[in-house]
Amino acid sequence: MRRGRVALRAAALPKAASCVPSPSRPLAGSHESHIQSPVAASDGAPRGLRLSAPAEWQRAAARDRCGCRRRPGGVLRGAPVPAAHAAPARGAASGQAPRVGRGAARGVTDGGRRRRAREWWRGALTAALLLLLPAALRAQSSECDPGEREIRSLKFRGNHAFRGSELALRVSTTPSSFARRTFRVFGKRRCLDSDELRLDVGRLRLFYNRHGYYSAAVDTSVVASADARVRVTFLITEGPPVLVDTLRITGLDSATAPIANTSELDLRPGVVLDRTRLQAAIDSIKTRLRDNGFPRADVAASYTVYDTIAHRARVALEVIPGERARIGQIRVFDEPLTGAPRRLSDSTVLRLLSVSSGDEYSEHAIADAQRELYQSDLFRHVEVRLAPDSAQPKGDSTRVTIDVELRENFVRQVDTEVGWAVLDCFKGRAVLVDKNFLGEARRLELTAQVSKIGHAENTRFAGGNLCSSRMEQDPFSSEVNYFLNSTFRLPTLFGLRGSPAISLYSERRGEYQAFLRTTIIGGEASLTRDLRHELPLRLAYSLEYGRTDAQPALLCAVFNRCDSESRALITGSNRPLAVASAHLDRLRTDNPVNPRSGTTLRLDLRGAAKAIGSDEDQQFIKGLADGSYYRPLSPGVTFAARLRLGSVLGRNFSFGDTVGFVPPEERLYAGGAASVRGFQQNELGDLIYIAEGAPRLTTGASADTVFFEDTSGEFRRVVPVGGNSLIVANLELRFRSAIYPELIQFTTFLDGGSVWQRGGNFSNGVPALSSFSLKRLRWTPGVGVRVFTPVGPFQMNVGYNPYPRPAGAIFYDQAPDEKGFAPLYCVSPGNQIPAVLLPNGGYEQISGGSCPATYNPPQKNSFFSRLTFTFSIGPDF
Numbered sequence: 001m002r003r004g005r006v007a008l009r010a011a012a013l014p015k016a017a018s019c020v021p022s023p024s025r026p027l028a029g030s031h032e033s034h035i036q037s038p039v040a041a042s043d044g045a046p047r048g049l050r051l052s053a054p055a056e057w058q059r060a061a062a063r064d065r066c067g068c069r070r071r072p073g074g075v076l077r078g079a080p081v082p083a084a085h086a087a088p089a090r091g092a093a094s095g096q097a098p099r100v101g102r103g104a105a106r107g108v109t110d111g112g113r114r115r116r117a118r119e120w121w122r123g124a125l126t127a128a129l130l131l132l133l134p135a136a137l138r139a140q141s142s143e144c145d146p147g148e149r150e151i152r153s154l155k156f157r158g159n160h161a162f163r164g165s166e167l168a169l170r171v172s173t174t175p176s177s178f179a180r181r182t183f184r185v186f187g188k189r190r191c192l193d194s195d196e197l198r199l200d201v202g203r204l205r206l207f208y209n210r211h212g213y214y215s216a217a218v219d220t221s222v223v224a225s226a227d228a229r230v231r232v233t234f235l236i237t238e239g240p241p242v243l244v245d246t247l248r249i250t251g252l253d254s255a256t257a258p259i260a261n262t263s264e265l266d267l268r269p270g271v272v273l274d275r276t277r278l279q280a281a282i283d284s285i286k287t288r289l290r291d292n293g294f295p296r297a298d299v300a301a302s303y304t305v306y307d308t309i310a311h312r313a314r315v316a317l318e319v320i321p322g323e324r325a326r327i328g329q330i331r332v333f334d335e336p337l338t339g340a341p342r343r344l345s346d347s348t349v350l351r352l353l354s355v356s357s358g359d360e361y362s363e364h365a366i367a368d369a370q371r372e373l374y375q376s377d378l379f380r381h382v383e384v385r386l387a388p389d390s391a392q393p394k395g396d397s398t399r400v401t402i403d404v405e406l407r408e409n410f411v412r413q414v415d416t417e418v419g420w421a422v423l424d425c426f427k428g429r430a431v432l433v434d435k436n437f438l439g440e441a442r443r444l445e446l447t448a449q450v451s452k453i454g455h456a457e458n459t460r461f462a463g464g465n466l467c468s469s470r471m472e473q474d475p476f477s478s479e480v481n482y483f484l485n486s487t488f489r490l491p492t493l494f495g496l497r498g499s500p501a502i503s504l505y506s507e508r509r510g511e512y513q514a515f516l517r518t519t520i521i522g523g524e525a526s527l528t529r530d531l532r533h534e535l536p537l538r539l540a541y542s543l544e545y546g547r548t549d550a551q552p553a554l555l556c557a558v559f560n561r562c563d564s565e566s567r568a569l570i571t572g573s574n575r576p577l578a579v580a581s582a583h584l585d586r587l588r589t590d591n592p593v594n595p596r597s598g599t600t601l602r603l604d605l606r607g608a609a610k611a612i613g614s615d616e617d618q619q620f621i622k623g624l625a626d627g628s629y630y631r632p633l634s635p636g637v638t639f640a641a642r643l644r645l646g647s648v649l650g651r652n653f654s655f656g657d658t659v660g661f662v663p664p665e666e667r668l669y670a671g672g673a674a675s676v677r678g679f680q681q682n683e684l685g686d687l688i689y690i691a692e693g694a695p696r697l698t699t700g701a702s703a704d705t706v707f708f709e710d711t712s713g714e715f716r717r718v719v720p721v722g723g724n725s726l727i728v729a730n731l732e733l734r735f736r737s738a739i740y741p742e743l744i745q746f747t748t749f750l751d752g753g754s755v756w757q758r759g760g761n762f763s764n765g766v767p768a769l770s771s772f773s774l775k776r777l778r779w780t781p782g783v784g785v786r787v788f789t790p791v792g793p794f795q796m797n798v799g800y801n802p803y804p805r806p807a808g809a810i811f812y813d814q815a816p817d818e819k820g821f822a823p824l825y826c827v828s829p830g831n832q833i834p835a836v837l838l839p840n841g842g843y844e845q846i847s848g849g850s851c852p853a854t855y856n857p858p859q860k861n862s863f864f865s866r867l868t869f870t871f872s873i874g875p876d877f
Contacts, residue, residue, distance in 0.1 A: 678780020
């Protein structure tokens with residue numbers, strides 16, 4: 001059975017002929033090899049690229065053509081080669097419930113005779129076992145046959161040119177998972193297959209041969225331990241590599257030599273004769289020529305090992321550029337939906353294409369045109385390719401025909417989403433899309449979105465207990481947030497390679513404990529254009545009519561608007577806000593949700609001025625830059641880093657000491673699950689406090705003048721101040737779980753950041769900074785766990801915050817009376833702001849005085865009190 005199973009594996013391997021190990025050719029004499037660059041089709045036309053939903057196993061197979069890639073420890077995605085430990089399942093099928101399920105059922109039956117607390121704990125433990133044990137039990141029953149020896153470790157000795165982790169990807173022999181080797185209960189148990197071990201020797205020899213080590217030798221060592229487990233070691237003698245002594249490139253002339261640019265090739269005299277490097281040089285030359293007007297360019301390669309003692313080789317590359325050509329006819333083959341008429345004409349398709357007749361042929365431009373057609377979502381299948389030779393113009397080699405093959409998609413689409421969030425409670429979203437509105441590939445999108453359902457007024461149910469208690473601390477969560485939008489988008493405008501759009505919208509959106517922005521009506525005109533591949537630039541102009549509500553304490557402390565009348569100048573009326581913006585987004589990652597490698601860069605620039613239609617008090621310039629970097633450290637560990645910078649200029653448009661007024665909704669905030677995780681949402685930086693109890697009144701010089709002072713020492717909630725300058729840095733290690741590695745991920749992180757006010761002083765007496773200082777950075781370490789769900793990764797983070805709460809101003813606010821009057825009192829210790837008696841019997845503090853930052857809040861002294869828990873759904877960065 002063992003041999004039969006190995007034979008079946010070999011038959012199932014893709015391109016098995018290139019993976020069967022063959023004895024290395026001895027270097028006793030000179031030998032010569034030839035590599036002919038593969039031609040896409042017998043008629044000379046290169047294959048077209050078919051775009052479809054990306055499949056992880058396809059990418060893994062493309063990275064390793066010999067099919068020997070596998071997943072050590074079950075942490076790498078991809079189509080794994082059948083491993084040495086593979087064995088047919090025995091006993092119960094993997095889908096059957098384990099025995100522990102029946103035990104749990106009996107526990108529930110007997111639970112009536114136990115206390116309720118014990119029943120709860122038993123239920124929790126049973127649920128945990130039901131989640132964890134099936135994977136371990138199935139692994140134990142399907143990975144090994146009875147009597148087989150478990151692989152305790154896998155090592156490589158004698159390897160200097162390649163790391164052991166890289167060689168481990170080339171063999172099928174795999175040790176048991178980390179959880180299994182450590183705890184002996186959970187995880188996958190993998191056993192030794194002697195037949196596969198012998199094949200692994202050939203795989204390693206073939207790998208070294210392909211990379212220029214022709215005399216490499218491989219042996220194995222299997223050491224058994226007392227617990228019936230084995231340690232497998234591959235003993236490698238690499239030997240000296242064959243080096244390129246001479247490189248000769250022919251076939252290029254004065255027109256093609258600058259295009260091929262062979263001086264930048266990795267293949268040059270003195271390097272190892274690596275066939276992977278040789279193929280890369282061939283592909284580079286062909287790609288450069290085919291991207292610059294030579295559709296039939298090809299390269300033939302050969303090499304000769306002429307000195308077997310010194311291990312030297314000669315390499316020859318013969319470039320066959322062919323004729324330079326331009327695009328002639330473009331033929332469209334459009335297949336409509338079954339039973340439906342064709343919706344898009346040839347002229348519409350040609351307008352959507354980013355290439356046209358008369359353009360110089362470029363394989364890269366052809367691929368871009370194909371991708372853009374597919375991203376329009378009008379087609380289920382797109383293929384743009386060079387037509388076969390039989391369809392090319394007779395007697396004219398300077399013109400080529402392009403074929404566009406399409407299958408139409410549905411043109412109308414409805415998407416709905418329902419979810420729950422910590423700071424939004426229940427929320428919903430619905431989108432209606434017509435991809436061919438009024439024909440000619442025009443697009444209409446209607447969007448409706450609501451949040452705060454279950455907590456906002458008139459939407460509460462179940463007593464509001466289904467929402468997070470943190471929403472009670474946010475005065476702006478008492479109203480439903482909404483967003484209504486209609487967008488009309490054109491595929492092109494006047495032949496420009498850009499996508500213009502016009503939008504009308506109305507919204508109410510809030511920032512936790514910071515502000516509530518209500519837009520009665522707004523409009524936006526935008527143009528999106530790809531500057532380069534995956535580098536879109538969006539330019540927009542928006543004009544909206546609305547108002548911003550901010551907490552009275554913030555308006556008093558930051559903007560010196562302490563009385564009701566002056567605060568109403570900011571929050572009491574609707575005003576026009578006109579914004580010109582530019583957004584640049586560069587995405588170079590392997591996965592948009594859970595990237596393991598690559599970089600991202602986002603740049604935002606927004607500006608509002610009276611000259612473009614904005615209100616005099618609504619003027620600013622705001623810039624944000626956000627960059628991320630991802631790198632895999634091992635198959636199960638990823639390093640991630642992020643840097644975010646921001647700055648806002650007020651209506652003075654100056655970086656100096658006088659910044660000027662900045663609207664509350666444009667201030668910068670930090671802290672929370674997607675920022676510095678040691679702080680709660682928006683609480684990084686200076687804070688203002690709202691007193692818990694009523695203040696004490698002290699009579700002044702006259703009977704109708706009093707002073708307020710807080711006596712309780714406690715605060716009910718905080719008001720984030722934010723700032724006009726921001727820096728946030730995140731460092732993170734992400735570990736795949738040993739149990740359910742595709743679903744669970746653990747993280748350790750170190751977040752740092754600072755938010756400060758540049759220029760001038762706060763009204764509350766806290767001095768602002770005119771320049772950044774490293775001492776202002778607040779660093780918080782922590783750990784977290786992510787669970788990947790169909791709606792995105794659910795994250796729970798625990799950050800340790802060693803910093804004391806900052807001193808700040810403290811205010812006492814009363815509920816509005818029947819006339820809407822809501823007084824705000826500065827109750828900071830030692831404040832000298834007098835309050836006068838009003839005719840209605842209340843008091844109001846005199847404007848003009850600064851509320852001092854003399855309140856020191858109670859501090860968190862224990863370790864557990866300094867832990868900050870944050871929750872979110874969706875990627876953090």
